[in-house]
Amino acid sequence: MPYFQHHNVNFHYVEECSQEKSKGTVIALHGLAQNTHYWTDTGITESLAKDYHVVCLDMRGHGLTTVDGEPKGYDVEVLIEDVNALANHLDIDRFHLMGHSTGGMVAARYAMHYGQGANQRLRSLLLCNTSASIMFSKMPKFANEAAIKAMAYSFEHFSWQQIIQGLKLQPGPLFKGLANHKDPKAMFDAAYEMMKHGDQNSIADFVRVFYNDPDHHESALRTIECPTLVVTAELDPIFTKTSEYFINNIPNVEHAHAKHIGHMTALEDPIWFNSVISKFLRQHHDK
Template sequence: MPHYTSYDAAELHYRVVGPRDGAATPPLVCLAGGPGRDAAYLGDLGGLDRHRPLIIPDSRGTGASPAPADPAGYAFPSLAEDLEALRRHLGLERFALLAHSSGAATAQAYAAGYGEHLTHLVIVCPGSRLQGELPDDAEKIFESRATEEWWPDAYVAAHGLAQATDIDEVRDLLRRAAPLAYGRWDAPQRAHAAAEGAQLGPVPRAGFWQGVDEPARRALLERLRHVECPVLVITGDLDAVTGMRAGELVAASFPHGRSQPLHGVGHYPWVDEPDMFRPVVEQFLAAP
């Protein structure tokens, strides 16, 4: 697996999915969410690798990347510095970036500090913790699906997660609550969800949001107002994890941001509707 040296001399790993020949479309760097989840869950992002390489880093303490010597290395501003080290390693003056879920916080920190290196930014199903708002539409989406067979057990599990502290308990609750993250609960969704427990890194998850106080959050948002690249925020109208309103708030943080909802998809659009998700991203990346 290829690796690069980050700001603190750590050797971090990444993988390349898709074509590697010189004639291929420029690469798309892809950040996983979780937080602290093994990036393997991104797969090929619904076939986005057909025409361009996907460069998918393992964040610290996940996949093949080691834990940081300093726990502050798990925090998303530090992960943004890892991304900048990866850019330099790859020799990319400018590049397109895609981030899913909590990976959007790392992407926003990167855009705030290094936005001049981005040609396009795609954010998929983000939360809006950085924006300082926690909309309740995800809960309403969840409640609207109460007639589905999986719903009662998922409801109990989802509302137990806030109090769970033991990692085995968290994994069990995530397994039971998993259907709420998808637009439907068919074989592809079940297979994708089944891997989540083993992919979850409890320490990276716990450290992701540490050390970012209110002044730092506000300063980051102010810098986003000066990011020049186009930003597309994709949401799913059946996403009972982060909902749709959070994506609208994230898009509004950028001067050239827009949100695009997809019908019939949840928190993982490339799993629910890959043939809907893929063209939306490809068309956006092809635009100047």
């Protein structure tokens, strides 16, 4: 399993490519409490690797990536530089950047910094079930802070098995697609297999720090020059709504919407998800 050291963080990543001459690199970022398994267990990595050099990163606080001491660096401005550190470590100048949910928030903010002019490192941008704002909820500040505290508490005090069992009983908006799937048991079992690789205390610390910016940064979105794909899903209403900021402001944007699945699109329907991202990448691999 490959790792690289950047300051006080030992980053774990997965790298796959089945061709000597690929059509470029795709860097993939997972969502909260997930890790590289979101891309590998769903078959997305294997499928894309037929044509691309695919690199999936365990973001700091997640998976097998470890942070030694302080600073933890769980704010978004640090996380976008982790993407640069990974690309520099692998000697990759330009790449496609794909992010799901929280990873999509990082990807969007990265594009605001490195998606135009002399800073342009992106061949394309893929934003999956995510938001331009970095906030756990759209409730008033005090309610949002309470929700963040409750989520962090659950990661610290309940096992992954207990968390999954609770989501089966009350899936909420982010796990509605899993609950409505034709085989919900298989979906929740798969979600558990993805989550169990993470350290729950680290994820709790991440939650307390990361979700702190309600601004959608519309003017910054309008500066993103690279081709962008926005993926949304019918059973993921929160992020379908917030994705409108991408669709309405990023100049060169495409939109793919699934009518039958929810927030975890790559897990719930990997065939559909792979088809839309592969089609998009084929159109823009030579940018």
